[in-house]
Amino acid sequence: MGRVVVEVMPKPEILDPQGKAVVGALPRLGFTQFSGVRQGKRFELEVDGEVTSEVLDAARQAAETLLSNPVIEDVVRVADASEESAGAVA
Amino acid sequence: MGRVVVEVMPKPEILDPQGKAVVGALPRLGFTQFSGVRQGKRFELEVDGEVTSEVLDAARQAAETLLSNPVIEDVVRVADASEESAGAVA
DSSP states (O other), X not given: OEEEEEEEEEOTTSOOHHHHHHHHHHHHTTOOSEXXXXXXXXXXXXXXXXXXXXXXXXXXXXXXXXXXOTTXXXXXXXXXXXXXXXXXXX | OEEEEEEEEEOTTSOOHHHHHHHHHHHHTTXXXXXXXXXXXXXXXXXXSOOOHHHHHHHHHHIXXXXXXXXXXXXXXXXXXXXXXXXXXX
């Protein structure tokens, strides 16, 4: 079974209150290395067969129309992730 | 300036109502290729200097403690993304 990963981030010029909350909380927990945080979304789309270029094209279209709001978000990645095992930390 | 990407997904056994909503909407928009959708989170952590192994270790710790809820979510990726340009669709 194939899997396509779609990743969406808020555009740089858009305020990101969730990211702001995280960047405020990090130093209170002892993480002082990070100067900024942006929070976006990651979708895993499952495909019954293989991830062909048609499937990737459909995923790209879905990413631009349904999975992201193009006014405030950028699609930063649409990729075949059939080989990636969920739960593995790279 | 460096950047670390942290990706978090709901555990497979956890219900994901956002993913369910997306998988229900896809065929109504003509996307019939996808049999399942899971929705998770993607964080971009900015670092003033380079992304050293210490920074990656701190990001991994932050991912497990602040950025994810280990009861219901898995950290699926913690990686140096300094080279990735935001907005590029792979």
